[in-house]
Amino acid sequence: MMTNYFNYYSQKSASKWLILAIDLCIVLLTFFATYFIRFNFTLNFDIDQFLYQIPFLFVIALVSFLIVGPFKSVIRHTGFTDIVNLFKATALMSFLAVAFILFNRLTNLIPKFTIPLSIIVIHALLSFVALSSSRLLFKMLYRFLKCKLATSKRILIYGAGDSGIITYNALVSDLRARISVVGFIDDDENKNGKSINGIPIFLRKKVTKNYVKANSINEIVVATQAIDSINLLNLLDNLTDLNVKVTKVPPIEKWINGELRANQIKQVQIEDLLDRAPIEINNPNLLNEFRGQTILVTGAAGSIGSELVKQLSNFEAKKLILLDQAESALYDLQQDLKLNGKNNFIAIVADIRDGLRVDGIFQNHKPTMVFHAAAYKHVPLMEQSPYEAIKINVNGTKILADTASRYHVKKFVFVSTDKAVNPTSVMGATKRMAEMYISCLQKESKTKFITTRFGNVLGSNGSVIPLFRKQIENNGPLTLTHKDITRYFMTIPEASQLVLEAGTMGKGGEIFIFDMGDSVKIFDLAKNMINLSGLRYPEDIDIKITGLRPGEKLYEELLANGENTLPTYHKKILISKTRKINYRNLKSQIESLCITNRFQSDAIVLKMKALIPEYMSNNSYFEKFDKKAQVSNKIQRLLGGNEEKEYGIL
Numbered sequence: 316m317m318t319n320y321f322n323y324y325s326q327k328s329a330s331k332w333l334i335l336a337i338d339l340c341i342v343l344l345t346f347f348a349t350y351f352i353r354f355n356f357t358l359n360f361d362i363d364q365f366l367y368q369i370p371f372l373f374v375i376a377l378v379s380f381l382i383v384g385p386f387k388s389v390i391r392h393t394g395f396t397d398i399v400n401l402f403k404a405t406a407l408m409s410f411l412a413v414a415f416i417l418f419n420r421l422t423n424l425i426p427k428f429t430i431p432l433s434i435i436v437i438h439a440l441l442s443f444v445a446l447s448s449s450r451l452l453f454k455m456l457y458r459f460l461k462c463k464l465a466t467s468k469r470i471l472i473y474g475a476g477d478s479g480i481i482t483y484n485a486l487v488s489d490l491r492a493r494i495s496v497v498g499f500i501d502d503d504e505n506k507n508g509k510s511i512n513g514i515p516i517f518l519r520k521k522v523t524k525n526y527v528k529a530n531s532i533n534e535i536v537v538a539t540q541a542i543d544s545i546n547l548l549n550l551l552d553n554l555t556d557l558n559v560k561v562t563k564v565p566p567i568e569k570w571i572n573g574e575l576r577a578n579q580i581k582q583v584q585i586e587d588l589l590d591r592a593p594i595e596i597n598n599p600n601l602l603n604e605f606r607g608q609t610i611l612v613t614g615a616a617g618s619i620g621s622e623l624v625k626q627l628s629n630f631e632a633k634k635l636i637l638l639d640q641a642e643s644a645l646y647d648l649q650q651d652l653k654l655n656g657k658n659n660f661i662a663i664v665a666d667i668r669d670g671l672r673v674d675g676i677f678q679n680h681k682p683t684m685v686f687h688a689a690a691y692k693h694v695p696l697m698e699q700s701p702y703e704a705i706k707i708n709v710n711g712t713k714i715l716a717d718t719a720s721r722y723h724v725k726k727f728v729f730v731s732t733d734k735a736v737n738p739t740s741v742m743g744a745t746k747r748m749a750e751m752y753i754s755c756l757q758k759e760s761k762t763k764f765i766t767t768r769f770g771n772v773l774g775s776n777g778s779v780i781p782l783f784r785k786q787i788e789n790n791g792p793l794t795l796t797h798k799d800i801t802r803y804f805m806t807i808p809e810a811s812q813l814v815l816e817a818g819t820m821g822k823g824g825e826i827f828i829f830d831m832g833d834s835v836k837i838f839d840l841a842k843n844m845i846n847l848s849g850l851r852y853p854e855d856i857d858i859k860i861t862g863l864r865p866g867e868k869l870y871e872e873l874l875a876n877g878e879n880t881l882p883t884y885h886k887k888i889l890i891s892k893t894r895k896i897n898y899r900n901l902k903s904q905i906e907s908l909c910i911t912n913r914f915q916s917d918a919i920v921l922k923m924k925a926l927i928p929e930y931m932s933n934n935s936y937f938e939k940f941d942k943k944a945q946v947s948n949k950i951q952r953l954l955g956g957n958e959e960k961e962y963g964i965l
Contacts, residue, residue: 474539614689616644740866765821770803791856
């Protein structure tokens, strides 16, 4: 066993002792070169005296190198620090030599031994240059053999600034990947024709398809964070036919310990292609709003709920109560929080339809704020199960809101959807009814009830992005319900930030809607996802049109008929200005609807259509009730006068 350990240690240490031996040889050779130069490139110097000085120099050099340790560095990764260490070693060697010579002159310890001080100075300079050059030469040779003779990937780096240089160093230092950086791309004309570490810089407009094809480019790494979605889309479009992968360097705050590693460079995500600037929230009042609060988040394990929890955990809340009926997903969230050092939370498995259970949670934990994100959200499934949609989206919200009001919760923030606007589906109608109920409750409660309404969330559970990704992995086709269908999109962090911001600014009774820019054509999104995967449409993967699903809209809206908006201090958050409603009558009707028999789907939908005049089913079994509901609503309007023409803020 001892023998094996010795063999292992010897092999492990062999490389650094070999480097030390080479360094000492270089020092001795440069000592000879120094004498050769000093005597006008001739051998007209005392050879015997030279040979007498060699052992002395060897010992001095060995001591200096052992003290500083420049031979311990990995030569193929030689950097500025390694060169500095070489300078320290040669400087120490010269200092020791001069000190000994001066001491010997005073004491005559070794008679007739001396070295001219000019020789020592010239030798120090030559040694430093030779040692540094040997390392850089080895590094260049290693990269040549690694990147030129065994290359598997040829790369262009988009961005010739600091981030581009850091990206270059991270790529060439990665031993697991065999790559060759062919060039840098930049939009700055002043950099055109220049180079970084011998790698040329090109203007983006000069990097054409012919150039990419002629140089066999396999990948373009986007190192700059300044590139906008339009330029990124143009870049992808130009490379569509060339099977070139486009990857992106993460923002600096996501680097590991402030350093970029090659494995952090990921493929461009569809979120990067949103045709608008990212929504940013930078409100110091958020910290004051949530500091010391006990906050309940329902649907905590869902896409929005889990992101709300992660962002809230960064504030100084007294306690976070994570409530969800999805046990496995809630466990995963709990473990993520623990791994990130969070411990001011409790995870509870519960169903918001269980009034006694909800009451017990409020009684035991006494939340001061509630973020209600729990809901059934899949349109086609809810179209088949109106009873289940009512029980969760309406009755669950009612139970939760009533309990919050009874326990005098400070704020109740309800996460709604743009599908609640002029609903065409059961799911959208139930979310609209939930909005209406908490607006009614606001009139008789001290709790501030606030509604937030936004569109589709990129990458959320059950959304179109994960579906397209899975279909691409299975070689397609991508299924799309209609070629002209459009949706508003935002990222999960954006949606969660806006919910928190709206919850902070809400005074009670508002419906906040979010400005998400222009709607996105899903057909274009599907093509971009194919391109991002390094494939071509339709040659590699096709897009199949399947027809609108039950209850599905061709396009979404953020405002219902008769709604306008009021601005807030955040330009991306608006307040919906809605029509006045007979709250007392509406509240009792919603309460009645929540106890409807599960076998009465038709009756449930008819009641919803009566309560929500703008609810018109689309591509659904329930379309047959629209005319009947319209007649009934018209009669009610005639009997009720002009009430619906009055408007105000809910």
